[in-house]
Amino acid sequence: MLTKATQEGKAAAADLCSTRLDKLATHAANEGLSAEEIVELIREEAAAICSKGGAAWN
Numbered sequence: 001m002l003t004k005a006t007q008e009g010k011a012a013a014a015d016l017c018s019t020r021l022d023k024l025a026t027h028a029a030n031e032g033l034s035a036e037e038i039v040e041l042i043r044e045e046a047a048a049i050c051s052k053g054g055a056a057w058n
Contacts, residue, residue, distance in 0.1 A: 020045070024041060024042065024045060027041070028041060
């Protein structure tokens with residue numbers, strides 16, 4: 001039971017991560033961001049995730 005719950009939690013986290021990365025990529029493409037700006041965007045997202053314990057994804 002615990003194993004199944006863990007697997008479901010990991011699947012949900014992967015889905016959230018995938019969705020968020022897709023949104024970031026769409027934003028970068030629509031805004032015509034440079035590579036440097038995209039790197040900064042990813043770093044900001046990583047910091048937001050760490051500081052909010054994942055709440056930034058919701």
